[in-house]
Amino acid sequence: MRAPAQEYGVTMAARVTPIAQELFDGFANSSAVHVFTELLGLIFDGTLPPGSAVSENDVARRAGVSRTPAREAVQRLRELGIVETSVGRSSRVAVITETRLRQTLVVWDALFAAVLEEVVPVIDDEDLAAMEEATRVFRIAADQGKVSEAAQANFDLYAVVVGRSGNPPLIRTIASIVYLVRLGGQSLPRWIDADVLEAAQHDLIAALRRHDLAASRAAVRSAAGFQLPPDD
Structure with a gap:
């Protein structure tokens, strides 16, 4: 495996x-x-x-x-x-501000689009099963208020997709960006909406199962949560 x-x-x-x-x-x-x-x-x-x-x-x-x-x-x-x-x-x-988090998410979305271009055609049942397990773990952790465990499960789900890339520089860059996104979630916990993230997870899995690039990109963008309120 x-x-x-x-x-x-x-x-x-x-x-x-x-x-x-x-x-x-x-x-x-x-x-x-x-x-x-x-x-x-x-x-x-x-x-x-x-x-x-x-x-x-x-x-x-x-x-x-x-x-x-x-x-x-x-x-x-x-x-x-x-x-x-x-x-x-x-x-x-580092303490990540909402402005910096929004900017980082724009970069994450663009990089993940490149990953999807490469990976959507080759995703397989083993990958999808791993993603479904990550979603299950995410929901349990979120329901129990275990923020770090939920964040790890969400991270692991997207790692399945990135792990299929054969482009080392892309993997390196997106990995560094993801760490800033995760740190932003810890700096700004009110930004985290477990229901929105879970819905995006299910949408991404469904789109990947169909090898649908456009729907996969839409699911990733919804997970990025671009409609954040402005900084106070």
């Missing part, structure tokens, strides 16, 4: 599961990769929510490594926009 989500995102049950392999390019050693994936897991399971301080010394101590791989991992998170540095040079998990 394929496991595209393991190539696309950190699974919360196993934080060191690799994201898109292309995101590891340039790491000097395996310790930095481990710290990087561990930090992603801590951020997206809520242990380090938006606004949390990120100290290279604390990261190194937590991971049991020297400061060098910790610094490298934090720098990669800065490059992805997941960690930001203030004027005073202190680092924190």
